[in-house]
Amino acid sequence: MHKKTLAAICAASLLAYAAAAEPTNHSQWTGVWQGRLDGQPGVTLTLAEDTGELGGTLVLNVVEKQDGQARIAATEPHVLVHPRLDGSTLSFEIRKIDGSGDLVNFTVVLTPEGKARIHCLDCGADAPVVDMTRAQ
Numbered sequence: 001m002h003k004k005t006l007a008a009i010c011a012a013s014l015l016a017y018a019a020a021a022e023p024t025n026h027s028q029w030t031g032v033w034q035g036r037l038d039g040q041p042g043v044t045l046t047l048a049e050d051t052g053e054l055g056g057t058l059v060l061n062v063v064e065k066q067d068g069q070a071r072i073a074a075t076e077p078h079v080l081v082h083p084r085l086d087g088s089t090l091s092f093e094i095r096k097i098d099g100s101g102d103l104v105n106f107t108v109v110l111t112p113e114g115k116a117r118i119h120c121l122d123c124g125a126d127a128p129v130v131d132m133t134r135a136q
Contacts, residue, residue: 026054029090033108033116035130037063038070043118043130045108047090056080058094058106108132 026049033045040063047056062074078094081103088110093103105121119129 026085028110029054029085032135033118033132034135035118035132037061037128037130038065040070040072043132045116045118045132054083054085054090056083058092 026047029047030049031047033043033047034041035043037043040061042061042063044059045056046058047054049055056079058078058080060076060078061072062076063070064073065071076097078097081093081095083090083092090108091105092108093105096102096104104123106118107121108116108118110116114134116132116134117129118132120127
């Protein structure tokens with residue numbers, strides 16, 4: 001009787017492990033997402049699951065207005081830290097470029113129209129929410 005219980009527990013454990021190891025379909029997320037600020041390229045989010053998990057990079061362009069014209073003043077490339085999905089929301093952090101090692105929190109929400117909105121949660125009340133489209 002004890003052997004049957006042990007065998008059932010082992011079988012259940014193997015099934016749970018196999019289900020957890022199944023790759024998740026991230027096709028609605030993978031690709032290159034681009035957003036504009038003041039008519040300039042403002043953000044590029046690249047997502048892939050080459051390692052079996054969703055990961056990628058974020059390139060932020062600092063857009064400034066000079067003489068009434070928007071221009072890119074700086075470009076900041078980042079690797080996504082701790083990306084995680086919760087339904088239609090992707091959350092992740094990036095490291096500040098100031099050398100402090102501090103993390104900055106972002107969310108990206110998929111819209112019903114197949115677009116996405118990215119927002120920096122730690123960038124102050126005036127941080128823009130940028131609409132992004134997936135490049136085809």
